[in-house]
Amino acid sequence: MKRIIVVTTLVLMAGLVGWTPASAATCPPASLGGPAVGYVKAGKAKVALKSITYKRGGALDPPATNKVAGISKRSAKIGAKRGTTIITWHVRYGYGCNGKLNTVLKMPIGSTFTAQKLGKEPITYRIVKKVTVPKGKHKRSWFTLAGKPRLILLTCADLTGGKFISTTAVIAVPVPPAPVTPPPSEQAAPPTT
Numbered sequence: 001m002k003r004i005i006v007v008t009t010l011v012l013m014a015g016l017v018g019w020t021p022a023s024a025a026t027c028p029p030a031s032l033g034g035p036a037v038g039y040v041k042a043g044k045a046k047v048a049l050k051s052i053t054y055k056r057g058g059a060l061d062p063p064a065t066n067k068v069a070g071i072s073k074r075s076a077k078i079g080a081k082r083g084t085t086i087i088t089w090h091v092r093y094g095y096g097c098n099g100k101l102n103t104v105l106k107m108p109i110g111s112t113f114t115a116q117k118l119g120k121e122p123i124t125y126r127i128v129k130k131v132t133v134p135k136g137k138h139k140r141s142w143f144t145l146a147g148k149p150r151l152i153l154l155t156c157a158d159l160t161g162g163k164f165i166s167t168t169a170v171i172a173v174p175v176p177p178a179p180v181t182p183p184p185s186e187q188a189a190p191p192t193t
Contacts, residue, residue: 027097033063042113043103066093067100078115079123083145091155104170125151125172132157132168
């Protein structure tokens, strides 16, 4: 009986040697992908944006880390009056390295977040739609410099057999700024008769 206990204990200990808890995962640093050109703030997450160029046809290639997102040089700029701003990130970059921007995947339709270029005021966006499509089947209309302004956040989805087989798009539109009402001391007095 003692031999069985000792052998079982050794087998269990040997199995744990290669095990790494998620909290001890070594994730790629946020310094990858060059300097930050802006930020996205969603919930408690503040995620640096790094410049990327997506390939024709919409092949996405965010920086090789889960800690930042990529903003395409080929899309509309944050705050543009026309067209789509494309931001992409890794939903996961290795075991225990979940994407820092994943919080937007849990936000319900109607929720807001901000995006900003460095040195500019943040722009508030409202989530209006979420859609998941098979990998490589991006909608051509997502990648346009024409039309009403919007921002699309893209990431991989549906991990199957160690590979992602889908792409999730979180589509958002700018929230118009609230009208500014002057303080009572600056408001015009009503006409007198």
